[in-house]
Amino acid sequence: MKLSSLFLIAAALATAGVAAAKNIQLLNVSYDPTRELYTDFNRAFAAHWEAKTGDVVTVKQSHGGSGKQARSVIDGLPADVVTLALAGDVDALHANGRLIPADWQQRLPHNSAPYTSTIVFLVRAGNPRGIKDWDDLAKPGVSVITPNPKTSGGAQWNYLAAWEFARRKLGGDEAAKVFVRTLYKNVPVLDSGARGSTTTFVQRGIGDVFISWENEAFLALKEFGPDKFEIVVPSLSILAEPTVTVVDKVVKKKGTAEVARAYLEYLYSEEGQDIAGRHFYRPAVSAKAKAKYAAQFPQVELFTIGEAFGGWAQAKKTHFADGGTFDQIYAP
Amino acid sequence: MAGPTTTSLAVKSAQAAGPRTIRNPWWVRVAFMTIAFAFVAFFLVLPLAAVFGEALRKGVGAFFLAFADPDALSAIKLTLTTAAIAVPANLVFGVAASWCIAKFDFRGKSILTTLIDLPFAVSPVISGLIYVLVFGAQGWYGQYLNAEAPWFPALQAWLIAQDFKIIFAVPGIVLATIFVTFPFVARELIPLMQAQGSDEEYAALTLGANGWQTFWYVTLPNIKWGLFYGVILCNARAMGEFGAVSVVSGHIRGETNTMPLHVEILYNEYNFVAAFAVSSLLALLALVTLVLKSFIEWQHTRSRSLKASES
Amino acid sequence: MSLSTLKSRAFRRRILPGFGLSLGFTLAYLGLIVLIPLSAAFIRSSGMSWEEFGAAVASPRVLASYKLSFGVSLLAASVNAFFGFILAWVLVRYTFPGRGVIDALVDLPFALPTAVAGIALTAIYAGNGWVGQWLEPAWAAGVRHLGERMPGIDWAGWLGTKLAFDRAGVFIALTFIGLPFVVRTVQPVIAELQPELEEAAATLGANRWQTMTRVILPELMPALITGFALAFARALGEYGSVVFIAGNQPMHSEITPLLIITKLEQYDYRGATAIACVMLVASFVLLLLINLLQKWSRRYHQV
Numbered sequence: 001m002k003l004s005s006l007f008l009i010a011a012a013l014a015t016a017g018v019a020a021a022k023n024i025q026l027l028n029v030s031y032d033p034t035r036e037l038y039t040d041f042n043r044a045f046a047a048h049w050e051a052k053t054g055d056v057v058t059v060k061q062s063h064g065g066s067g068k069q070a071r072s073v074i075d076g077l078p079a080d081v082v083t084l085a086l087a088g089d090v091d092a093l094h095a096n097g098r099l100i101p102a103d104w105q106q107r108l109p110h111n112s113a114p115y116t117s118t119i120v121f122l123v124r125a126g127n128p129r130g131i132k133d134w135d136d137l138a139k140p141g142v143s144v145i146t147p148n149p150k151t152s153g154g155a156q157w158n159y160l161a162a163w164e165f166a167r168r169k170l171g172g173d174e175a176a177k178v179f180v181r182t183l184y185k186n187v188p189v190l191d192s193g194a195r196g197s198t199t200t201f202v203q204r205g206i207g208d209v210f211i212s213w214e215n216e217a218f219l220a221l222k223e224f225g226p227d228k229f230e231i232v233v234p235s236l237s238i239l240a241e242p243t244v245t246v247v248d249k250v251v252k253k254k255g256t257a258e259v260a261r262a263y264l265e266y267l268y269s270e271e272g273q274d275i276a277g278r279h280f281y282r283p284a285v286s287a288k289a290k291a292k293y294a295a296q297f298p299q300v301e302l303f304t305i306g307e308a309f310g311g312w313a314q315a316k317k318t319h320f321a322d323g324g325t326f327d328q329i330y331a332p
Numbered sequence: 333m334a335g336p337t338t339t340s341l342a343v344k345s346a347q348a349a350g351p352r353t354i355r356n357p358w359w360v361r362v363a364f365m366t367i368a369f370a371f372v373a374f375f376l377v378l379p380l381a382a383v384f385g386e387a388l389r390k391g392v393g394a395f396f397l398a399f400a401d402p403d404a405l406s407a408i409k410l411t412l413t414t415a416a417i418a419v420p421a422n423l424v425f426g427v428a429a430s431w432c433i434a435k436f437d438f439r440g441k442s443i444l445t446t447l448i449d450l451p452f453a454v455s456p457v458i459s460g461l462i463y464v465l466v467f468g469a470q471g472w473y474g475q476y477l478n479a480e481a482p483w484f485p486a487l488q489a490w491l492i493a494q495d496f497k498i499i500f501a502v503p504g505i506v507l508a509t510i511f512v513t514f515p516f517v518a519r520e521l522i523p524l525m526q527a528q529g530s531d532e533e534y535a536a537l538t539l540g541a542n543g544w545q546t547f548w549y550v551t552l553p554n555i556k557w558g559l560f561y562g563v564i565l566c567n568a569r570a571m572g573e574f575g576a577v578s579v580v581s582g583h584i585r586g587e588t589n590t591m592p593l594h595v596e597i598l599y600n601e602y603n604f605v606a607a608f609a610v611s612s613l614l615a616l617l618a619l620v621t622l623v624l625k626s627f628i629e630w631q632h633t634r635s636r637s638l639k640a641s642e643s
Numbered sequence: 644m645s646l647s648t649l650k651s652r653a654f655r656r657r658i659l660p661g662f663g664l665s666l667g668f669t670l671a672y673l674g675l676i677v678l679i680p681l682s683a684a685f686i687r688s689s690g691m692s693w694e695e696f697g698a699a700v701a702s703p704r705v706l707a708s709y710k711l712s713f714g715v716s717l718l719a720a721s722v723n724a725f726f727g728f729i730l731a732w733v734l735v736r737y738t739f740p741g742r743g744v745i746d747a748l749v750d751l752p753f754a755l756p757t758a759v760a761g762i763a764l765t766a767i768y769a770g771n772g773w774v775g776q777w778l779e780p781a782w783a784a785g786v787r788h789l790g791e792r793m794p795g796i797d798w799a800g801w802l803g804t805k806l807a808f809d810r811a812g813v814f815i816a817l818t819f820i821g822l823p824f825v826v827r828t829v830q831p832v833i834a835e836l837q838p839e840l841e842e843a844a845a846t847l848g849a850n851r852w853q854t855m856t857r858v859i860l861p862e863l864m865p866a867l868i869t870g871f872a873l874a875f876a877r878a879l880g881e882y883g884s885v886v887f888i889a890g891n892q893p894m895h896s897e898i899t900p901l902l903i904i905t906k907l908e909q910y911d912y913r914g915a916t917a918i919a920c921v922m923l924v925a926s927f928v929l930l931l932l933i934n935l936l937q938k939w940s941r942r943y944h945q946v
């Protein structure tokens with residue numbers, strides 16, 4: 001037998017193997033607090049996909065500050081899907097390198113946000129500082145933990161929520177800036193991601209109050225017990241919509257477009273919504289999951305980024321770009 | 333010259349002399365020793381104790397559970413792979429560099445020696461950044477892959493077909509590690525080979541040995557301890573590098589996470605025991621490095637004093 | 644230089660094989676791994692105008708980070724020079740059980756991965772850590788006590804001083820990683836000190852203190868300065884151990900390498916690269932300085 005025919009047989013065998021049951025690998029690049037959510041969800045989706053098509057899907061995860069994760073994808077991290085903290089970071093994938101089309105947000109229901117969340121306060125048991133609302137955070141002597149808005153998506157929601165609260169209560173952007181500056185004077189540690197901040201507050205015992213994703217606060221409560229921490233819900237908060245999208249340029253190259261889309265669509269299924277609720281994210285579309293988890297989420301007046309700040313592009317430019325308000329409040 | 337290496341064998345063996353006759357008054361000695369011990373306790377012993385203490389805080393079971401995680405195993409594997417490529421690469425380089433620097437005279441020699449030291453002085457963060465600038469999707473390599481009319485279109489087509497990834501994949505991690513550990517072997521060998529001179533090599537050549545034989549049978553035995561010394565230092569740094577690797581890794585669990593990065597991830601997952609358990613493995617590696625290092629120093633001084641007594 | 648060495652120089656250039664091969668390989672490897680990637684940083688930032696470059700490397704936040712990075716590195720290197728000298732002295736001059744172990748341990752900061760060092764130091768010096776839980780209340784009590792004694796001074800700012808998650812944390816981490824450098828450069832010089840020098844000083848009527856400051860320290864100075872410069876250079880670029888323990892507040896406890904990462908994470912490549920260039924130039928200068936220092940110190944000891 002000639003060597004070339006050996007190769008042919010090997011090739012034929014290989015393709016036959018692929019046709020029978022494919023092993024597919026997806027990479028989901030996500031932000032900090034979704035680790036536990038996607039560990040569960042990936043398992044559920046793998047089972048669902050194998051039952052449906054016979055193919056085995058392994059979903060790899062990468063977590064970090066939302067902005068940092070977007071940057072890695074732009075630099076070539078081969079993410080099939082991104083599930084980031086805010087639409088502004090996903091927009092960056094279009095603006096830098098045209099990895100996705102401009103209208104990505106219209107491709108999935110509910111503006112590509114399968115679950116929502118909000119910002120609450122986590123305080124130490126008994127609420128010794130008597131934290132009730134945003135203005136308590138700017139009082140002298142209160143130590144506040146929040147991550148760095150330059151790198152963390154969650155921190156941008158925090159910052160904007162505080163800003164909007166002050167603007168409504170004190171009237172005007174100038175007053176809001178003064179308020180936010182006072183508040184950030186109370187921040188002793190600025191971690192680069194939400195998870196780093198949780199660790200600082202929960203494990204290292206720094207700070208009186210932690211401005212946190214609602215889901216992260218619940219998780220801390222679950223992990224460490226209500227005898228250690230309490231959740232305080234402010235009078236006004238922001239409707240946080242973490243968004244998801246398929247990264248077209250990557251899936252086209254890898255040939256994973258179909259399964260990547262199915263992966264994200266499954267987030268909107270009854271099971272996907274239920275898993276989100278179980279991990280303290282507010283289900284966005286399923287009435288059943290909404291009803292099931294309604295009791296666990298506190299009632300709070302929420303505003304959207306669109307109504308208060310004219311969308312992410314505007315908010316990023318005004319507040320988080322170099323020389324924006326966040327840089328200004330730290331200027332001496 | 334003994335460049336900015338922490339310790340160099342050539343220097344270290346000079347201090348085998350031991351204590352001297354003149355003694356300070358007892359209270360000076362007590363004060364010096366107290367200060368020295370306190371410094372060592374707070375900055376060396378305590379961190380080491382903290383790593384093992386925190387790792388075993390919840391018992392031996394929880395400790396070993398950390399290593400049952402497939403992601404931890406793949407991190408260990410990746411770290412070993414990286415070191416297995418980076419260390420030999422720098423070893424070959426170190427031998428070549430020290431051969432031409434120690435055995436020959438040429439113009440620009442001192443510039444070359446300084447350039448070899450360069451990676452020592454560069455921040456690990458910058459070491460990672462420059463590889464992103466070269467190989468990232470927005471960098472030179474990425475621009476080449478996306479170029480409409482590239483040089484060597486066949487190469488571009490081949491690279492695209494191979495889908496050869498550098499950043500956020502193993503090659504990028506290896507490259508950053510090689511950069512960070514670049515001077516270690518060379519810096520050990522250059523002073524050692526300079527000190528030894530070339531007389532034995534001339535003798536071998538005169539007796540009819542060829543170049544490789546001379547190197548294998550004459551030079552190598554003379555520098556073997558220095559070589560080994562450089563290799564273990566290089567290896568320790570290669571396995572422990574954090575800053576540079578963190579920039580080029582992409583943090584894909586089970587794929588591009590090295591052990592130090594895995595420690596960070598576990599730390600951020602409230603999984604402190606596991607974070608410190610993996611850390612303790614790295615600390616153990618550091619201790620093994622220190623023991624080997626002391627052993628080599630001891631061997632080296634011994635063989636030197638043997639040689640001295642022979643002649 | 645004697646005639647024979649001159650002869651052998653001319654001789655070995657011809658005789659020893661492998662010059663072309665080893666030099667060629669060295670240059671190629673150096674170029675590919677170090678020089679070309681490093682040049683990328685400069686080429687990338689050469690696309691910026693001077694105004695852009697200036698704005699990127701001299702904004703208040705960046706300036707504050709230089710101040711912190713250079714200042715604390717300097718402080719940590721000085722502390723290392725002081726304690727490193729004492730430690731080296733003790734290791735060379737005194738015999739005591741466990742000397743070998745401590746001598747080997749000195750290199751721990753070099754062998755221990757920086758991330759591990761970072762979390763270990765945090766576990767020790769955080770407010771609820773091994774040492775922090777005792778030290779922080781003690782400190783606060785001390786400050787309060789002083790406040791009662793000397794009410795005229797505003798002590799409130801000192802009350803909340805923390806070890807971890809503050810500038811002190813940066814200092815602790817940088818001291819840790821710079822520790823081996825001074826010890827290892829000073830140790831061999833102390834070992835080679837001529838006992839006659841000290842004896843002569845003693846015979847001439849100098850007391851121990853005078854011998855120390857007038858005879859021994861000047862002798863050690865080149866090595867001390869070299870060790871100091873090495874510790875400083877290492878501290879300047881350090882990232883892994885600092886980020887865990889620093890607190891990372893803009894304008895206050897944010898080191899320059901972290902700022903590079905932060906810029907990078909906001910897709911501000913130009914800003915990151917510009918700051919990197921400033922740091923690189925600083926490292927080159929330091930490296931040259933260290934080489935000169937070592938040349939000087941060798942000459943100093945030969946004379």
